[in-house]
Amino acid sequence: MPRIVVLDEITANQIAAGEVVERPASVVKELLENAFDAGASKVSVEIRGGGRDEIKVTDNGCGMDETDSETAFQRHATSKINNINDINDIRSLGFRGEALPSIAAVSKVVLITRPPDTDSGTRLTVQGGRLLSRSPAGCPAGTSIIVSDLFYNTPARLKYMKTKSAESGQISDVVTRLAMARPDISIKLENEGRTSFHSTGTGHYIDALAAVYGAETAKEFIPIEGAEDQVSIKGLIASPLVSRSSKKHITVIINGRYVRNPLINTAVLEGYGTLLTQGRFPLGLISVKLDPGFLDVNVHPSKMVVRISGESKLFNLVKRTVMAALRTEKIIPGFSPEADYGTQRSDYTGSLSVSEKSVPPHPIPEPPQSVFVSPGQVPRVGQTVDHRSLSPMPGLFVPVEKLLETIYPIGFLPPTYILAGSINGLFIIDHHAAHERILYEKFLGMLNNKKVNSQILLVPSVVQLSPREFQIAEGNLDYICSLGIQAQFFGSNSLVIREIPAEMTTVPVEDVLRDLLEYLYESGQPVHREELIKKMATSAACRAAIKSGTKSAMEEAWSIIRGLADADVPYTCPHGRPTMININDHELKTRFKRT
Structure with missing residues (x-):
């Protein structure tokens, strides 16, 4: 029978x-939130090796004396609360007393701190949860912690770390979020x-947003x-008009x-309603103030999850507030009463690469019997299907592989x-689909070449990135340049694009670049070139394709049909949605009761 033992403090701390x-x-x-609670007005964060090699956080807060600095490394030691009753009135960010001992249990920590009213500070060295040294130190008022x-002592955790650039991106995301929380x-x-x-x-939210997304986006x-x-x-x-591909x-x-x-988040999205294009998501900063008694922050040690009393009322309030704010002229791009929106065209003006087959002068006569494909052969959403592999049913007048060549446009809906x-x-x-x-297969063929032909821009395009996006770009710039987007770092958190793929001269490459960076951030691991090519082709095709509501001429309809006839996978768009549906002759006769 196994014996039950009490784990030693070091082991318990590493588990916790x-x-x-x-x-x-x-x-x-955790260290930034400690600095905020210490009353700091300035905080600096320095990282090396994606934060795995070193993290240094320095603030000008209240600091700690020698006794408190040592006590702070004991589990559940805190200055924020005194008893269980204080849990119902939490006004600080930290209160559990777990951050410093947890960090010290899995790293090497140097703490240097001094209160403003003393002449000498304290320096502590802690490794793996053990205090190694304590000594006086000359230092500015405030606290500096080097992790x-x-x-180093939990190798299993290292296996789950992402790439250096991905971890740096995660840190940038946390820093910018907290900067927006405390402008x-x-x-x-x-x-x-x-x-x-x-x-x-x-102290202004708009200034914090400008620091994160750039001044132009902040407008x-x-x-x-x-x-x-x-x-x-x-x-x-x-x-x-300003959106991203991630929620x-x-x-x-x-x-x-x-x-x-x-x-x-859902309330904000519902507040936008149909104002956003499918697959696009808003940027926003929502600050809620409520009585601490209605908020339970003691849900998880990370304190990232909270429970709110009366969530349904808060949901409705956020949704109504967002809807009311969006009733402004800002959501109408370049509005002009004289503009003829009925003649709007797609942003893409390049060739569709359609076949040169002649257009039938009149409809093909109806055969005695006609069906499309059996239900089991119809491609499902998300399924990749090669139309050449579909076999026709008995009685089909034209083989399936020739079917698209028999289609002719008759109008628009x-x-x-x-x-x-x-x-x-x-x-x-x-x-659109x-x-x-058609564009996806065109771009895919172009990007799959060993050397992608690029075209020099007459006026280079400067792209302002968020700190998180910049960290990802920094670790993957050579990869991106190999796809024909020739970019260089340009000032703080900016890239200048000097060349773009020759086939994408009318594609908004800046937005495609952001989609690629978001994809690389979400993956967190090295991505195969083939996967990145597919993502870039998908993003470019989606952004360049003709938009819903665009008025088209019959010649364009012919081009679309012929382009589908030449496509390898004509029945779905790159996202897996169907490009067409068919109401066959039998169904039409049934609906009109002619059978």
């Missing part, structure tokens, strides 16, 4: 540290000695404000604490459908 310290970004978050060799504090982030982010600490933000009962909301949301650009702050809250006839009945073609498929 797993919940608090998941990765280098977790360390940065090195993170997870009154100046925060600087240095990576390998280079400043990648610096907020001004003016597109709309202020929001609402209140109901004892809950108030303030913040900024971006115009629908993660909504920053939620509750009582000054950055948290993850799917409920508020707003907002985005082409109506086409065939010996196999009526076809309804999604104009079909155009997207």
